[in-house]
Amino acid sequence: MDRAGTLPDRCITCNAPAQGNRLRRKLYCSPAAWKIGASLAPFAALAAGVYLDVSLLAYSFWPLVVILIVANMVVRKSLKLEVGICPRHRDVRFTLIALSWTCIVGVFAGIFTLSGGATGAIILLGSLLALVVLVVVQSFVGAQAVSLKDVSPDYAWLAGTGEAFRSALPELN
Ligand SMILES: [Zn+2]
Numbered sequence: 001m002d003r004a005g006t007l008p009d010r011c012i013t014c015n016a017p018a019q020g021n022r023l024r025r026k027l028y029c030s031p032a033a034w035k036i037g038a039s040l041a042p043f044a045a046l047a048a049g050v051y052l053d054v055s056l057l058a059y060s061f062w063p064l065v066v067i068l069i070v071a072n073m074v075v076r077k078s079l080k081l082e083v084g085i086c087p088r089h090r091d092v093r094f095t096l097i098a099l100s101w102t103c104i105v106g107v108f109a110g111i112f113t114l115s116g117g118a119t120g121a122i123i124l125l126g127s128l129l130a131l132v133v134l135v136v137v138q139s140f141v142g143a144q145a146v147s148l149k150d151v152s153p154d155y156a157w158l159a160g161t162g163e164a165f166r167s168a169l170p171e172l173n
Helices: 032-052 055-059 061-075 087-112 118-138 163-167
Strands: 022-029 077-084 147-151 156-159
Touching: 022 147, 032 055, 032 061, 055 061, 077 147, 087 118
Parallel strands: none
Antiparallel strands: 022 077, 147 156
């Protein structure tokens, strides 16, 4: 899409009329090579530290993670975007977010009741598992799945938009 352009007033997932429902999203992207390198570097340092018996390298794991997270904020490119969303998918989004928060509360409840025996552990594991499932689901469906593939000074490339929405865009036909 044109970077300065706006998306049509249609649901980004199913292309139904969005009826003016807009969702403000800030999307980020960083180069693929950087993403892979940055996520492997701390583990490489940890492995090298253990292998070479250099404890300084092994202890650098967490500081390195923090440095890379900060560096990522500098490296990544961002785009502010308003996407249309239909009432149905807005409800789906709210439900998924509400469920995620319920799971997070469940995780903490599990941690606090952990000393109480098996029940705490079951609550903790169940909530964690449900949370992971919800995060995966959200990265594939709905407005949460929209991501930024690349940005140039003039254009932006989006990924994760719905099939119906994509095929109705004039610039792709
Ligand atoms: Zn929709």
